Amino acid sequence: MDRAHDILVRKLKEHSDLDESDVEALRSLAKTPRIIGPHEDVVIQGAKPRVSVILLHGMVARYKVIATGRRQYLSFHLAGDWPDAQTLFLERMDHGVCALGEALVALVPHEEIIALFKRRPNVGFAIWRETLIDAAIFREAVVRLGARPVLMRMAHFFCELYYRARASGLTKPGICQLPIHQGHLAETLGIALVTVNRTLQALRRTGTMEFRDENLAIHDWKALCEIADFDPDYLNLKRPGRL
Amino acid sequence: MDRAHDILVRKLKEHSDLDESDVEALRSLAKTPRIIGPHEDVVIQGAKPRVSVILLHGMVARYKVIATGRRQYLSFHLAGDWPDAQTLFLERMDHGVCALGEALVALVPHEEIIALFKRRPNVGFAIWRETLIDAAIFREAVVRLGARPVLMRMAHFFCELYYRARASGLTKPGICQLPIHQGHLAETLGIALVTVNRTLQALRRTGTMEFRDENLAIHDWKALCEIADFDPDYLNLKRPGRL
């Protein structure tokens, strides 16, 4: 699980400073690998996990199901993300986590992590920061759903995902593979499936981006950001990386 | 500022265990009081504050303004809340905080708080938990905006606010004073002002609640929760308190 360690450290360094001893301490954490099949749940809504999940490969999504049966996706996660970090201090999962394509995760026991925080507060602060960025992403999702018209909403969603993927080195220039289907978009953006389809076409017609067959192609990043009113500040990444 | 200390400790104890020394350590924090006028900003979007805000009295709201000029409220805060706790580890405010009615806050220097975490990890964990509950509330807001029809959405909003106010002892039985106007509701729930008005009327007609003149009256809590599909689990409060 040395690869797990590298991915985790790389991600935390996107926003936090870690010294040699911090990195060393993170290496010492027990990391149990697990493969998750497409659409399989990694964490069940309502569970009380005693381990945390670090995503090593693939994509997972967090979601809630409400009484009407409708599913709402909350966020999408890429390699290095820690999609259930909040279980460190919130006992019960208020949502589920599922894999989109096939995913590889590492499981780390809570007690080890918390013991580590006491030894090395800086590691705790880095992970705390990770959870705060997570919250910042939710805030932006609130704005997206509450204040942005549909075209802008979808454009903004793709901007965020592309930007984050790029910061983590998961893109080819202008291209990004995402195991996301139109149904996921509907349940993320709060619109009907047919509207997703029509809005994707409208986005294609702008000439700025194209999403089909699980592939996102960015043709004109700057113009797309204009359409989306996208400003990556809220992601709090240290090295913006020119796009 | 002893009152500030009491309010803060009381709030943290809604979800976390603090021992005598923890409480004592929190008492030692410097707390500078400040009065905020109605609609005045407590924290400006884009600022890089070196102090954190603890709300002692009144209500504040967090919001973002997007390029179109539309304002989206993200959350509302009651006495004891720590509306900008994330500035402890995220340098730049991605949103603003404004007072609704008149509000009283206490300002606490970041450096003191962070030094305290190193001495007493448990206090850090309590405040970390506070920020995680904050994130849980944003997640629920995402679901509200993305998945719930308008009547349910508004009912859910009032359920949350009433439940939180009650947990903090800020309600009279079935009654809660909230300095919120219909315009705020529109920019919180992602609907037009006229729709707010009509939906409030629809809610009155259900006989479960009434909101007018800044007063929320709950007539039938259980039925209202049904309409709202409200389940307070996500608030992670220790003592649910029968309603």
Place this chain on the structure above:
DNA sequence: CGGACCATTGACCATAGTCAACCGCCGTGG
């Protein structure tokens, strides 16, 4: 008394939702 602000109402409109059919691709099994 006049103006500002908030709430309310009515008439009309537009965006997105519902319903339903069809296409293309792929994997499976007769």
Place this chain on the structure above:
DNA sequence: CCACGGCGGTTGACTATGGTCAATGGTCCG
């Protein structure tokens, strides 16, 4: 081998929810 079924995506016709625009009323305050 090809037929079939399932799934994801696409399209069209119609509907409905909520938005826009505009006017009115009430209350508080200067």
